[in-house]
Amino acid sequence: MNTLVKTAGSWLLVAVVWACWAQAPQIRQAAAVETKPVSAAEIRSLLATSCVSCHSGGQAAAGLRLDSMAEMAKGGTSGPVVVPGNAGASLLIQRLVTSDRQLRMPLGGTPLRADQIATVKRWIDGGAVWSATAEDRTAGGIQKHWSYIKSVRPPVPSVNGGSAKSD
Numbered sequence: 350m351n352t353l354v355k356t357a358g359s360w361l362l363v364a365v366v367w368a369c370w371a372q373a374p375q376i377r378q379a380a381a382v383e384t385k386p387v388s389a390a391e392i393r394s395l396l397a398t399s400c401v402s403c404h405s406g407g408q409a410a411a412g413l414r415l416d417s418m419a420e421m422a423k424g425g426t427s428g429p430v431v432v433p434g435n436a437g438a439s440l441l442i443q444r445l446v447t448s449d450r451q452l453r454m455p456l457g458g459t460p461l462r463a464d465q466i467a468t469v470k471r472w473i474d475g476g477a478v479w480s481a482t483a484e485d486r487t488a489g490g491i492q493k494h495w496s497y498i499k500s501v502r503p504p505v506p507s508v509n510g511g512s513a514k515s516d
């Protein structure tokens with residue numbers, strides 16, 4: 350009897366240890382997904398699906414176009430809607446999370462899911478980079494904090510004739 354209890358006890362211990370060990374990689378993986386930078390393509394497709402129907406072209410609602418970085422950077426009638434590096438200060442996020450149905454975007458539509466909003470927040474907090482090209486990063490003049498701008502090694506000037514003089 351005593352042995353039975355002991356055996357059961359050790360099996361339980363083994364099971365608990367195994368369960369913890371088995372969970373660990375999943376937990377680590379979840380954390381990695383959370384901190385992974387958001388791809389601009391993901392944001393573009395989200396905006397295209399939920400926002401661009403009203404926020405594009407000459408008749409864009411509130412003068413806000415969300416179909417290109419340059420246009421988004423111009424903002425709408427209230428001014429800039431994205432503050433790179435600061436999701437909390439970005440009007441775009443405020444209009445996604447508000448519980449006021451008169452203000453919540455997409456206007457009159459189904460609100461974005463919590464994970465979609467979290468993705469947009471992370472994108473803005475990560476610097477709101479629209480695409481990998483330098484042209485798009487500067488287009489529209491969103492002033493990024495220097496720490497969000499990728500450093501680029503300037504090309505080394507070629508020296509004609511092969512010998513460098515130090516005059």
Ligand code: HEC
Pocket residue numbers: 396399400401402403404410411413424425426427428430440441444445451452454455456457458461
């Ligand atoms: C059905 C049309 C419609 C859709 C879809 C829509 N909006 Fe709007 N949006 C409006 C209208 C109309 C206004 C102007 C009135 C107002 O400010 O509420 C507006 C205003 C805004 C503003 C304020 C702009 C400013 O300068 O005042 C933001 C930010 C915004 N929308 C973001 C979004 C985002 C992000 C999405 C997608 C998740 C979206 N909207 C989807 C109609 C829409």
